[in-house]
Amino acid sequence: MSTELLVQEPLSQARVVAGKTFPLPLGPASRPCSTDQLTAWVAAHRERFFERVMQHGAVLLRGFAIDTPDDFAAFVDSLGLDNMPYVGGAAVRNRVSGDRVLTANESPPSEPIPFHHEMSQVPAPPDYIVFYCDIPPAEGGETPIILSNEVYRFFHQNHPEFLRRVEELGVRYIRIMPAEDDPSSAIGRSWKSTYQAESRAGAEAAMREQGTSWQWLDNGNLRTVTAALPAIRSESRTGQKTFFNSMIAAYTGWVDSRNDPTKAIELGDGSPVDHDAMMAIAAYMKEHCVAFPWQKGDVLVVDNRLTMHSRNPFTPPRRILASVARQRHGDRAMAAG
Numbered sequence: 001m002s003t004e005l006l007v008q009e010p011l012s013q014a015r016v017v018a019g020k021t022f023p024l025p026l027g028p029a030s031r032p033c034s035t036d037q038l039t040a041w042v043a044a045h046r047e048r049f050f051e052r053v054m055q056h057g058a059v060l061l062r063g064f065a066i067d068t069p070d071d072f073a074a075f076v077d078s079l080g081l082d083n084m085p086y087v088g089g090a091a092v093r094n095r096v097s098g099d100r101v102l103t104a105n106e107s108p109p110s111e112p113i114p115f116h117h118e119m120s121q122v123p124a125p126p127d128y129i130v131f132y133c134d135i136p137p138a139e140g141g142e143t144p145i146i147l148s149n150e151v152y153r154f155f156h157q158n159h160p161e162f163l164r165r166v167e168e169l170g171v172r173y174i175r176i177m178p179a180e181d182d183p184s185s186a187i188g189r190s191w192k193s194t195y196q197a198e199s200r201a202g203a204e205a206a207m208r209e210q211g212t213s214w215q216w217l218d219n220g221n222l223r224t225v226t227a228a229l230p231a232i233r234s235e236s237r238t239g240q241k242t243f244f245n246s247m248i249a250a251y252t253g254w255v256d257s258r259n260d261p262t263k264a265i266e267l268g269d270g271s272p273v274d275h276d277a278m279m280a281i282a283a284y285m286k287e288h289c290v291a292f293p294w295q296k297g298d299v300l301v302v303d304n305r306l307t308m309h310s311r312n313p314f315t316p317p318r319r320i321l322a323s324v325a326r327q328r329h330g331d332r333a334m335a336a337g
Contacts, residue, residue, distance in 0.1 A: 005029055005041040009062060013292040017147055022290060023058035023300065031063065035071040038064050039078035046080050053128075054237060057147050057307040060292070061299040069321055072132040073097040075299060081325035084126045085196065096321055104131060104143075104320040105311060107186035113311035115146060115285045116249035118304045118324055121173040121226055123210055126324040129302045129309070133294040134319040141314025143300065144291035148242035148308050152232065154284045155243055159277040163232070166247075169268035170228040173250055176258040179220040185256035191222040221258060228268030235305055242306065247273065248282045249310075285310075294320065 011025035028038075038061075042049055053059050066072055083100050094103045105113060119125045131143060155163050175187065182188030192198060195206035200216065207214050211227030231245035247265055251273060254264040265273055291312065302309060304324075
């Protein structure tokens with residue numbers, strides 16, 4: 001990567017995986033470096049920048065003068081990605097800067113959020129998720145990340161028969177949503193917010209488009225079952241297989257007054273998942289992830305096709321913002337070769 005602006009910085013928590021630093025930590029070649037300088041450089045070097053994101057799975061930008069949510073929004077705009085509406089996601093989020101920048105998750109600080117690929121419970125997940133640290137946590141609150149192909153290899157080596165069934169059948173996600181957002185729950189997003197609809201008819205149209213089946217409950221809640229979705233994917237750019245799903249997140253974390261996590265996921269034929277395998281995968285992720293303390297102004301660009309993320313419990317205050325996006329159509333075609 002050109003040394004005109006970005007240089008690799010040390011990050012003690014980073015790991016070297018297959019010869020690549022994960023995540024790749026980059027800082028300014030000289031300081032101070034304004035948001036305008038950074039956004040202009042990224043806009044002029046997008047192809048090279050995203051090549052690094054793909055090669056490393058994630059890039060951490062640290063030491064730039066990204067001081068406000070508007071600065072972060074300007075950076076996201078410089079990436080040249082298509083904004084993706086947050087339709088189908090489970091987390092309660094609030095808009096911060098237009099439709100592009102949202103709070104990462106409004107669930108209680110005590111609640112961990114297990115590993116997942118962003119919005120992998122919908123048919124067309126985003127290509128990237130970009131995080132921004134507006135207010136660092138007083139304690140904890142890291143956003144651990146892990147390369148999904150590493151998780152796949154562990155799965156393949158230790159639970160090959162269950163892997164075969166997951167790859168063959170896919171998985172279905174089951175969730176009960178309230179009529180209004182419930183910020184006391186990590187999956188408390190209402191059906192109105194989830195499907196950006198004010199009426200049942202509007203929600204049903206969105207679910208029908210996604211292939212989701214539904215049942216309206218007497219108390220106004222909505223029970224949904226997704227179509228069978230792939231949980232193992234072959235990544236077209238790298239040729240690697242990935243553990244691309246929200247299986248562990250659903251099975252260990254989709255719990256609140258409405259939802260039982262052990263009933264939140266099933267194989268595509270309706271059969272149950274393997275408890276021992278799920279727990280082993282969750283333990284592997286925890287042991288091999290990278291978790292670094294957030295610093296004010298940090299930006300983490302995550303390739304959502306390659307890298308899973310989670311959230312550790314924390315002591316407030318903490319304000320992490322996020323933007324989800326897809327490559328523009330022509331760029332996706334070129335990336336796929």
